[in-house]
Amino acid sequence: MIFSVLIISFIFLIRHYAVKHIRGDIAFLTEDQRKWISRTKNGSFTVIVITLFILWQSEINEFALSVTAIAVAIVVASKEIILCFTGSIQRASSRSFRIGDWIEVGSLCGEVIEHNMMATVIQEIDLHHGQYDYTGKTATLPNSMFFTYPVKNLNFMKRYVYHNFSICVKEFVNLYPMIPDLLHKIDTHCEDFIDVARRYNSVIEKHAGVDLPGSEPHIHITTTSMGDQKVHYMIFCPTEKASHLEQLIRQDFMEMYESNFPQKTE
Structure with missing residues (x-):
């Protein structure tokens, strides 16, 4: 001893x-x-x-x-520990992620900062609110979670991301004539990085083996159950610029809407 x-x-x-x-x-x-x-x-x-x-x-x-006679009881009592060990083996064999990758397990998203035989430690990232910022919280995930929840590897989102957001318009007006000008405004905001974005998008497509939406901005209009119009945006941009670009695009839309439909703002 x-x-x-x-x-x-x-x-x-x-x-x-x-x-x-x-x-x-x-x-x-x-x-x-x-x-x-x-x-x-x-x-x-x-x-x-x-x-x-x-x-x-x-x-x-x-x-x-x-302890042969009580082996079954030991297995039942240590089930969670066994699952953690086997979850670690499953992670290592499938190579689902490594240190530095962004992952999503259940409702938790973050960057992997440590993993061992029992647990995986991540630095939480606020992906669900479209901010892509670290929250300052550290989450320890038992490896048994890998058998309960799918593990999503978000590593490509560390540099560029498909950023989605919507703008709701209460008044029912024809918004389609505004789309070309809105796309032009987005192109102006994205001209500094659009070439790099196209190359990075091509790299992701080759790695994933699927046809992605592309690096060009997309706008489409839908209607809610309450009859309001909803303008959906999707842009492919650097992750750290996503939130700032969203604010610029919202400002462009509001200014253009106010200019085209001044009577609606009274």
């Missing part, structure tokens, strides 16, 4: 100094640093498990024989 404690303490001490060396003095970790920190922690855990198993092998064999 004393020898086991000494071994664990020694390995944890080495891991502490290794992680401290990898982290350095910088305030924000890079993706490579996170990968090496995760490898160091997982590697030290594996070494501890193997060492303790070798050290306690004879005691483990005797214990295994003594």
Whole structure:
């Protein structure tokens, strides 16, 4: 027992100094640093498990024989732990994501900052409100969730994203003549990055093997159940500019609507 404690303490001490060396003095970790920190922690855990198993092998064999009668009860009691281990194996074998990827599991979205045999840690991102900003919250997902919820890899959204939003118009007027001018306004806002967007969109199509909507802006008009008109926008833009571009496009629409239908604003 004393020898086991000494071994664990020694390995944890080495891991502490290794992680401290990898982290350095910088305030924000890079993706490579996170990968090496995760490898160091997982590697030290594996070494501890193997060492303790070798050290306690004879005691483990005797214990295994003594608990044969209650093996079923142990499996039931440790079901969640077993699911976490098998979920980790499933993640590793399917290569569904790695450190630095953006993923969505259930209602949680975020960037993977660490994963081990039991859980995956993500830095939460506010994707559901179209902001694409970090919320400052860290979520720890048990690996058993990978059997309950589909894992969506959103890694391509780190650079460019299909940003969707809508504008509701209460008055029923003919909005279709405004569409060409609205598209021209969007082209003006996107001219700085449109060439890069087209190339990146082509890369995503080749990687995914599907025909995506494309990098050009799309506008279509629908009607709600209350009879109001709804103008739907979809733009392909840099993720960090999505929210700002949405505000510019909303401003263009309101100014154009006020100019074309001045009597409706009275």
